[in-house]
Amino acid sequence: MRQTDYLELGNEAVRICQELIRMPSVNHGSGIGDELAISDYVFDFLTRCGLTPIRYQAGENRVSVVARIKGRNPAKPGLVLHGHLDTVPANADDWQRDPWSGEIVDGEIWGRGAVDMKDMDAMILAIVYDWHQRAYVPERDIVVAFFADEEAGGLYGVNWIVKNHPEAFAGCSEAISEVGGFSATLSNGKRLYLVETSEKGMYWMELTAHGKAGHGSMINSDNSVTALAEAVTRIGNHQWPIRITETLRIFLSKVAHVLGKNFDETNPAPIVAELGSMARMIGATTQNTANPTMLEAGYKENVIPQEARAVVDGRFLPGFEEEFLATIKELVGPEITVRPIIHDVALELPFTGELVDAMCAAIKDCDPDGIPVPYVMSGGTDNKGLAKLGIRGYGFSPLRLPPELDFMALFHGIDERVPVSSIHFGVEALDRFLQRA
Numbered sequence: 001m002r003q004t005d006y007l008e009l010g011n012e013a014v015r016i017c018q019e020l021i022r023m024p025s026v027n028h029g030s031g032i033g034d035e036l037a038i039s040d041y042v043f044d045f046l047t048r049c050g051l052t053p054i055r056y057q058a059g060e061n062r063v064s065v066v067a068r069i070k071g072r073n074p075a076k077p078g079l080v081l082h083g084h085l086d087t088v089p090a091n092a093d094d095w096q097r098d099p100w101s102g103e104i105v106d107g108e109i110w111g112r113g114a115v116d117m118k119d120m121d122a123m124i125l126a127i128v129y130d131w132h133q134r135a136y137v138p139e140r141d142i143v144v145a146f147f148a149d150e151e152a153g154g155l156y157g158v159n160w161i162v163k164n165h166p167e168a169f170a171g172c173s174e175a176i177s178e179v180g181g182f183s184a185t186l187s188n189g190k191r192l193y194l195v196e197t198s199e200k201g202m203y204w205m206e207l208t209a210h211g212k213a214g215h216g217s218m219i220n221s222d223n224s225v226t227a228l229a230e231a232v233t234r235i236g237n238h239q240w241p242i243r244i245t246e247t248l249r250i251f252l253s254k255v256a257h258v259l260g261k262n263f264d265e266t267n268p269a270p271i272v273a274e275l276g277s278m279a280r281m282i283g284a285t286t287q288n289t290a291n292p293t294m295l296e297a298g299y300k301e302n303v304i305p306q307e308a309r310a311v312v313d314g315r316f317l318p319g320f321e322e323e324f325l326a327t328i329k330e331l332v333g334p335e336i337t338v339r340p341i342i343h344d345v346a347l348e349l350p351f352t353g354e355l356v357d358a359m360c361a362a363i364k365d366c367d368p369d370g371i372p373v374p375y376v377m378s379g380g381t382d383n384k385g386l387a388k389l390g391i392r393g394y395g396f397s398p399l400r401l402p403p404e405l406d407f408m409a410l411f412h413g414i415d416e417r418v419p420v421s422s423i424h425f426g427v428e429a430l431d432r433f434l435q436r437a
Contacts, residue, residue: 004431009130010424014109016045017122017423018102021111027086027151031059035085035148039063042085042146045125049132051144054168058160062148066161066168069128071140077173078141079355079437080391082382083121084150084157084178087113088412096415107420114418115410117178120397121146123427127434138434143172150382153202153342158385166389174355175386176437179377179411180395181359181429183370184278185403190258190371193363194278195356196395197374198247199381200285201321201346203314205328207231208307208337216302225297228308231332232292235312238331240287242268243317247348248285251375258371277406284378288324290314311341315378318348344384348376349392355437359396362433366425367400379411398429 023041027033039055042065046053053067064085071078090099090112097103099112109119124144131138145168149157161168180196209231211224244252244265252271256263263271272283290312297308316324332338350356351374360372383393399422401407410416 004130004134006424006428009126009427009431012129013122013126013423013427014420016125017109017114017119017418018104020118020121021102021109021113022100024100025086025113026089027149028089029152031156033086033149033152033156034061035063036061038085039065039146039148042121042125046128046144049128051128056161056165056168058148058156062156064145064147064157064161066143066145069131069138069142069144071142072137073139076140078143078169078171080143080145080169080172080175080386081124081434082145082147082175082177083117083124084147084382085121086148086151087116087118088151094414099416104420108417109420109423110415110417112416114416115407116412116416117397119399119418119423119426120178123397123423123430126427127431130431138437140437141171142434143169147382153204153344154382154385155342158382162385162388169386169389169391172391175383175391175393176396177381177383177393178395178397179379179381181363181398181426182407183367183400184275186255186259187274187276188259191367191369191400192255192258193367193370193372193398194375195351195359195372196377197351198245198318198348199346199377199379199383199395200315200317202342202344202380202384203316203324203328204341205312205314206339206341207310207312207332208339209335210307210337211304213306214304216304220304223304224306224308225304227335228295228297228310231336232295232310232312234331235290235328236292238290238327240289240327242266242286243288243320244268244286245318245348245376247351247374247376250351251373254371254373278408281378281408282375284315285317285376288314288316288320288327289378290328316346317376318346321346344380345387347383347387347393349394355394358433358436359394361436362429363398365432366398366429396430396433398426398433399423400425
């Protein structure tokens with residue numbers, strides 16, 4: 001059996017990433033999205049690789065694709081290797097380049113989904129193709145899954161499959177997905193590789209205020225818009241207390257050690273600040289957060305509406321869900337109705353075990369100077385859905401990034417792009433990991 005040509009494998013992953021970006025698969029939320037065309041591409045690709053993929057359709061054009069690669073050791077639990085096919089929207093007028101072009105400019109692939117997460121999807125597909133060409137059989141079953149609707153909580157993707165077709169993941173005990181294994185270069189030049197072992201829980205909520213409708217020219221002390229605005233302001237201005245989880249403690253302690261500094265748990269800000277562009281995301285994992293994101297009220301300039309609504313994106317740390325919910329209840333007060341839109345768990349796993357060892361070894365293979373560390377993700381992934389089946393999920397979509405790249409700003413941001421060299425690094429590290437896993 002021939003060995004993998006990693007230059008060739010990287011080129012294939014880059015090509016596939018470009019093709020995936022050129023297929024818009026936008027998720028607008030509220031059940032409105034379209035993964036049909038890109039799911040057809042993935043289905044046909046996996047079929048050509050000798051697999052028997054299955055389509056799972058949870059709604060109109062809401063399609064996920066799952067296939068199983070049989071391993072040589074049926075006694076070992078399977079591994080779910082998953083990505084999502086949907087992206088958030090993009091306004092082409094705001095971009096320097098067409099967000100659906102997938103073009104390569106100055107060594108970077110441009111387009112919506114380049115880092116979230118069609119780069120990882122492409123790496124998975126390239127590896128599956130390479131294994132097929134080499135007739136390589138992994139030790140354990142590998143279930144490759146490409147989910148719809150991740151960007152809106154997975155109601156039409158992973159959560160629908162877990163509820164209706166849990167047999168798709170039968171025998172699997174662990175999972176690997178996005179936003180982990182990427183590099184962050186510190187001020188002293190040391191490169192950390194952040195492996196996601198924990199993620200905050202989600203509590204997207206709708207706030208509703210009811211009042212007395214009336215003419216806009218008259219005094220109205222029961223104004224729904226005023227009541228809602230006051231509640232939203234209290235939430236938006238609330239200073240959440242610092243809460244250091246076990247994963248964050250390990251991470252910040254490691255950063256401090258590498259920099260030769262002290263870490264004070266009561267004041268993590270100085271160490272967080274050392275992370276440069278990563279500081280915004282890491283800073284959000286030192287506390288619970290709740291950000292107002294949408295407001296809706298009224299239908300005419302001179303009419304005080306009876307009802308006003310707002311949406312708040314709430315995220316809570318592992319172990320602090322009850323504190324979060326109690327605080328929200330106190331902030332909104334008794335007159336505001338709170339309805340959860342999406343309520344999903346926080347996750348935290350230890351940075352130990354064979355799977356973690358395999359991730360760390362793969363990083364060291366590709367970057368001997370790299371330092372793997374666990375971290376808490378401020379957002380969420382489809383690992384939350386798989387956790388309902390007892391599957392332990394990590395974030396490992398490895399990328400070696402240029403020190404100057406503001407990586408976190410690219411997620412859901414304008415001018416999203418990923419370096420070609422990062423995909424070459426990532427697909428080799430991912431392949432080496434999977435052959436150890």
